Amino acid sequence: MTEKNERFEVTNDSQLNWALGKYKEHKIQFDEYDIQAEESRKILEEKYNSELYGIEQRRLKLQAEEQKEMDYFKGLAEQYYLTLETKNPKKTINGSVRFSKKENVSYDDNLLSELKEKGLNRFISVKTKTIESVDKKALKAFVKDGGQLMSEDGEIVEGFKFDKTEEFTVKV
Structure with missing residues (x-):
């Protein structure tokens, strides 16, 4: 069976009021989606920034530890190098x-x-x-x-x- 959907037409002020009410309902929902998306974005951004800060702090700490170790071994190499008679590059x-x-x-x-x-x-x-x-x-x-x-x-x-x-x- 074939049903034909007829398009609704506004023909009086009462129908106009009803159509504008429906428009208003959808506009409110439309705006609500923007608000929800923005709130979700802010939450994710705060979490992301917090995680990034933690990662950056961990990187700095680990690099400081590695730098300390590198300085130690560089010092050992320098002490040895200073004992050599010639100061040519040593490979x-x-x-x-x-x-x-x-x-x-x-x-x-x-x-x-x-x-x-x-x-x-x-x-x-x-x-x-x-x-x-x-x-x-x-x-x-x-x-x-x-x-x-x-x-x-x-x-x-x-x-x-x-x-x-x-x-x-x-x-x-």
């Missing part, structure tokens, strides 16, 4: 150790104006007519380990420090 199947030179260069913001003031233009790099900067390469070449920069009249130029250190490195 084994598991890795290598050596002392590597590290250059530490630092200067403050006033160095450029101080270099100009003391007539040390050879340490100033001119990029354009209006843009100048400190020529770090020229400074490093001129100043030796732990040394200081001095003007022609023997006055120390403040704001620049350059030194070389040796650092024990392990590569695995």
Whole structure:
């Protein structure tokens, strides 16, 4: 048997009121789904963030423990390396150790104006007519380990420090 569903039509104010009431019921339910989804999202986000925080804290703790162990074994390797007559890199199947030179260069913001003031233009790099900067390469070449920069009249130029250190490195 075939039934034909007829489409309802609003033909008066009473039917309009009924249709708007049904619309309102569905709108309330529609909005309720948004509210429920948002509440669920917030709960999951809080749980997720809490779990992430816990994971991050555990990672940091474990890495600190591993770093402590690595430092211990690096110290053992360094003690042995220092007993060797030559300080050439030492290689084994598991890795290598050596002392590597590290250059530490630092200067403050006033160095450029101080270099100009003391007539040390050879340490100033001119990029354009209006843009100048400190020529770090020229400074490093001129100043030796732990040394200081001095003007022609023997006055120390403040704001620049350059030194070389040796650092024990392990590569695995």
